[in-house]
Amino acid sequence: MVVVELITGRTLDQGATVEEKLSDEYFNAVNYIELSEEDFKQLALKEGDRVKVVTDFGEVVVFAKKSELPKGIAFIPMGPYANAVIDPATDGTGMPQFKGIKARVERTEERVKTIKELLEAI
C-alpha cells in the first residue's frame, strides 16, 4: 500500500472522447491512475495491473500506469472514476476539492467496473 496525494484533471484523450461518454474510447480515457515510478515499483505493479484507490470519500478500482510524476503524487483523469473518490466539500465556494486529496493505493485483483456499473453502484 502507498499513500499519495491525488490530483484529477483533463487529458487530451479525455477531451477527445468527452462527447462519446458511453464508448470504449471514453472508458479507456478515464479509467486509470498514473503513479510515480517509485510508487509503481513499491506496489510491484506491471503496466495494466489494477489498483484500488481509497479515500475518506469512497473507493474505486482502476488500471495502473507508470508516469513521470513525483513520488507521492497520483493522477486520475477527470470523470466518473475520479469523482468516486474526490472530496465533495466545497467550503462555501460551490467547488468540490477535485485536487489534493489524500488516497491509499493498493494492488487488487478486483475488476474495473464499467461506467454503467459505476453509476448503478451510486
Added chain:
Amino acid sequence: MQDIICTFCGSVCDDGEYDLEKRKVKKFCKLGSSKFAEKERIKAPMIDGKEVSYEEAIEKAVEILVNAKKPLLYGWASTANEAIRVGVILAEKLGGVYDQCASVCHAPGTLAMIEEGLPGATLGSVKNRADVVIFWGSNPMEAHPRHGTRYSISAKGLLVKDRKQRKIIVVDVRPTKTAKIADMFVQIKPGYDYAIISALRAIISGNADVVPNEVGGVPKEKLVELAEIMKKAKYGAIFYGLGVTQSRGRDRNIENAIKLVQLLNRTTRWVIWPMRGHYNVVGAGEVPAWEVGYQYAIDFSRGYARFSPAEFSAVEVLLRKDCDAALIVASDPVAHFPKMAVKHLKQIPVIQIDPFPNMTTLIAKVVIPSAVYGIEAEGTVYRMDCVPLRVKKILETNYWTDEKILEEILKRVEKLRG
C-alpha cells in the same frame, strides 16, 4: 467551407476548413477534429427510454418543471447565448436555481474577480505583446492544444515576433506536456499556490528577507529568479487553470494572484486570465450577468435573483437535497459531479437536452436531443477572453436547436404559470 469556428474548447479557433464531401475538418487540433467527426447521437426524444415526438417530450418536461417546488437548471457551457438567455428566463419563471459548469471549473475566479477586479486582455493583445507568459496550473497542450500556436507560445505577434522572443514559464505540480516545452518549469507541492504567490509578492515588494529558504517545495533562489523575470517583463501574462481553482485555497489563490499582478503593474504591464474550458462557458456566466446581475449559483425561489455559491451552486443544492427536479442542458453532471451529488440527481426526475448520449442520459426521465451549435446551428458564443463570435451552421439537420426547445418549454410554462 472556409473560416469554420470550432465549438469545443474556450479558444474557439476561427480558422477551420470543412470538407463537405468527406465531412471532415482541417486545421483543428485533436479536440476540434473529434468535435466535427461523426459520432453516436441521441436518435429521438425519449420518455423513460421510449421514443416519442418533440412535442410529447416537451409536454412531459413542462409537467415535471411546473410541478417541482424548486427545480435546478444546470449546464449551459456548450450551447449558444441565445439558448442561455431563454434558460435564465425559464429559471426565473419556475422559481428555480440557475447554475452552470463554471461552478465546478473556473467560478472561484469569478469570486476573486468580485473582490479584486481582473486586470485582463484579449488573446490578440497577448499574442502581439506578451514577452513572458506563465501557465499556472494550466496545461494548454492537452486542454487547449492550439492556444500556444495561435496566441501564447509560438504565436507570431506584431511586437513579439516568435517563440524566441517569448519566455514561457510553467508552474505546476507535475511535469505536464506544456512544462516540457517551457523555458522554465517550477514544480510545486499540491495546495501550495497561495504560499508561493505570497512569497513572490514579498520578493517583488522588496521584502525577500521574510521568505524562508523553501516555499511549497520550491527553493527560494528559484522564486527570486522567477520574481526577477516577472519584474523585467515588458508585458507579462498569467494564464491560470484548474490547478489553481480546484486546489486548496480555490478563490483565495486567484485573489492572491490578482494582487501579485496589481503589484507588478506599478512598474510594468501584466495581465491575468483564466483558461476557460468549454467553448461558451463564458456565455453561461455573461448572459445571466447581463440579464439578472450574477454569473452562477442564482436562486429565484423568492421571485428575485439571489447569488450565493455556498447555497445555490449545483453541488451544494444536490448535497443538501434542495431541488426536486433538474433540467440539464448541454452538460453531463453525472460524469463530472462528486458521487454524493449524483446520488440525489438519481432520485429526482431529470430532463436532459443534449446532442449526445452521456452518463446523464442514463438517469434522465425525459431526453430531448438537440442540434450541435457550430455544425448544425448558428449562434453567438463568447471566446475565453469574452470576444463574441458568431458560430456557423454548415450541415442541415432535423434536430431542434436548444433555443427552440427552451422557447417551446418557456411558452408552455408561461401559459400554466402566467
